[in-house]
Amino acid sequence: MKEHETDIGNKKAVYAELQDVWVSYYNKWVLKSICLKCYQGEILGIVGPNGGGKSTLLKVIMGLVRPQKGVVKLFGHRPDKHTRLEVGYLPQISKADRSFPVTALDVVLMGLYSRVGFLKRPGNKSRKVAMEMLDRINMAEYAEKSFGILSGGQQQRVHIARALASKPKLLVLDEPSTGVDSVAQEDFYELLAKFRDEMNISVIMVSHDIGVITAHADRIACLNLQIHYHGEPDSCFEPEIMQKVYGKNLNIMVHDSRCATCLKKHEHND
Amino acid sequence: MIEIFSFEFMRNAFMAGIMLSPVLAVVSFFVVLRRLSFVGVGVAHSAFGGIALGILLGISPTLTAIAFAIAVSNAIGYTGRHGKLNSDTAIGIFFAFAMALGIIFIGMSDQYNVDLFGYLFGNILAITGEDLIIIALLGGLVLISIFLVFKELLFVSFDREVALVSGMPVAFLDHFFFTILGVSVVISIKIIGIILVSALLVIPGAAASQITDRYIPMIAIAIAVALISTVGGLFFSYYADIASGATIVILSCFIFFILFIIGRCRK
Numbered sequence A: 001m002k003e004h005e006t007d008i009g010n011k012k013a014v015y016a017e018l019q020d021v022w023v024s025y026y027n028k029w030v031l032k033s034i035c036l037k038c039y040q041g042e043i044l045g046i047v048g049p050n051g052g053g054k055s056t057l058l059k060v061i062m063g064l065v066r067p068q069k070g071v072v073k074l075f076g077h078r079p080d081k082h083t084r085l086e087v088g089y090l091p092q093i094s095k096a097d098r099s100f101p102v103t104a105l106d107v108v109l110m111g112l113y114s115r116v117g118f119l120k121r122p123g124n125k126s127r128k129v130a131m132e133m134l135d136r137i138n139m140a141e142y143a144e145k146s147f148g149i150l151s152g153g154q155q156q157r158v159h160i161a162r163a164l165a166s167k168p169k170l171l172v173l174d175e176p177s178t179g180v181d182s183v184a185q186e187d188f189y190e191l192l193a194k195f196r197d198e199m200n201i202s203v204i205m206v207s208h209d210i211g212v213i214t215a216h217a218d219r220i221a222c223l224n225l226q227i228h229y230h231g232e233p234d235s236c237f238e239p240e241i242m243q244k245v246y247g248k249n250l251n252i253m254v255h256d257s258r259c260a261t262c263l264k265k266h267e268h269n270d
Numbered sequence B: 001m002i003e004i005f006s007f008e009f010m011r012n013a014f015m016a017g018i019m020l021s022p023v024l025a026v027v028s029f030f031v032v033l034r035r036l037s038f039v040g041v042g043v044a045h046s047a048f049g050g051i052a053l054g055i056l057l058g059i060s061p062t063l064t065a066i067a068f069a070i071a072v073s074n075a076i077g078y079t080g081r082h083g084k085l086n087s088d089t090a091i092g093i094f095f096a097f098a099m100a101l102g103i104i105f106i107g108m109s110d111q112y113n114v115d116l117f118g119y120l121f122g123n124i125l126a127i128t129g130e131d132l133i134i135i136a137l138l139g140g141l142v143l144i145s146i147f148l149v150f151k152e153l154l155f156v157s158f159d160r161e162v163a164l165v166s167g168m169p170v171a172f173l174d175h176f177f178f179t180i181l182g183v184s185v186v187i188s189i190k191i192i193g194i195i196l197v198s199a200l201l202v203i204p205g206a207a208a209s210q211i212t213d214r215y216i217p218m219i220a221i222a223i224a225v226a227l228i229s230t231v232g233g234l235f236f237s238y239y240a241d242i243a244s245g246a247t248i249v250i251l252s253c254f255i256f257f258i259l260f261i262i263g264r265c266r267k
């Protein structure tokens, strides 16, 4: 993992880039002068407080929110119809209808529709890919179950499988671990790392769990209105940066059993 | 049995009902999934404005009704997405507007012998051979086009945002859907009537959803519900000598309640 971080320099392709992006809702800035790069083959973690603009930032990348100012580039150029095929997205709050008459497998198949193409139906090959993906997320036994009867966490896993199914070059995940139990979370992050290593894909992932981010992200961006830090996770935990990003209630964020850096810092302080 | 088919108007009514059933059922499947039940009501009432315009201008009321229904249906869809209105409010505005226009058009026309009542409540006596051709053509078009974009429509109904980012033509599909909704409403007006037609844009899909949670069986059951309601309703209304549209709707409601109870019991 270390060597992975170090060779992200100028060699690697930039898969997602924001240049001086500004976004406002009702005359209030929610993103100010955002510059961000996500390289090929890295997991970029985004942390920040509630309302800090993380979801908005992802929506800008996905083209769901148009910035007032600034440039978004995917795979080196302006997003168009073709780039969409290469991006998988998992929204923070799924607007999917719980009582929808589909199976878990049907939902994962939807992730493949754009690959299947207009006027065509997903065939056996797509089914196989979708099944594989459900299997990797440990949901294979639920493939033929109705989506509506699954638990919230199981549904989230199905959504994750849907986002991964088309094997996108860039995965944009808004709090993917919401409602997913910790064993499944570990599996999921391992799966992400595997995807990154096998297929050299990039992942942009928002999480509130700093422990998770330090353990699994190659680089990190701390966001609260502006980007306060953009780099490797370890040095993010400078008190000044944390103070800027999270304000006074910093301790809430710093306590985390899995976060070695944070623990060290605490021992230091005590 | 034989007697009922010896009348041409009954034969026409049965043919119309049998052709309309799958159209209404498939559209109702999406209406229920997208929670657009009241759009059907609004669009049907707005067709009244179109019919009145057709009468005023002395051209085919079906044509003007289709134009009105498609326009209002799309307007409801558009404002629902873009304005700060929810579609409920948009329906309330547009359907009142189209109805009011209709009343003014009727007042302006000097034809007092038009069968407005027939349009409002349905009149199977009025179904001509020409109507059957229109139903066959437009109904067939609706079914074929839904079949062609079925997976995209399904995805958009399930999760708009994700469908949009994965490259589904969401805006096109919305307008497509609102257009076929308008067409389906208008071609069903003569048999069921403006006031009740929206029932068949909701009940078949809603009834089917009570007893299955798979989409293909759901569509099949919706078609069966629509067929049993229209064919059974026409028979019953003929022998009991009551309004056919209302009979069809009441029969479909009964079927809904039965499936609702079956669905409850199985849980």
Ligand SMILES: Nc1ncnc2c1ncn2[C@@H]1O[C@H](COP(=O)(O)OP(=O)(O)OP(=O)(O)O)[C@@H](O)[C@H]1O
Residues within 6 Å of the ligand: A025, A026, A030, A048, A049, A050, A051, A052, A053, A054, A055, A056, A057, A092
């Ligand atoms: N559709 C919207 N309309 C108006 N304001 C919005 C909208 N979406 C977000 N905002 C505002 O933008 C700001 C950033 O919201 P955003 O959802 O991006 O935050 P976030 O960092 O994802 O927060 P969370 O951790 O709670 O998910 C908030 O102040 C919010 O009120």
Ligand SMILES: [Mg+2]
Residues within 6 Å of the ligand: A054, A055, A056, A092, A174
């Ligand atoms: Mg968010």
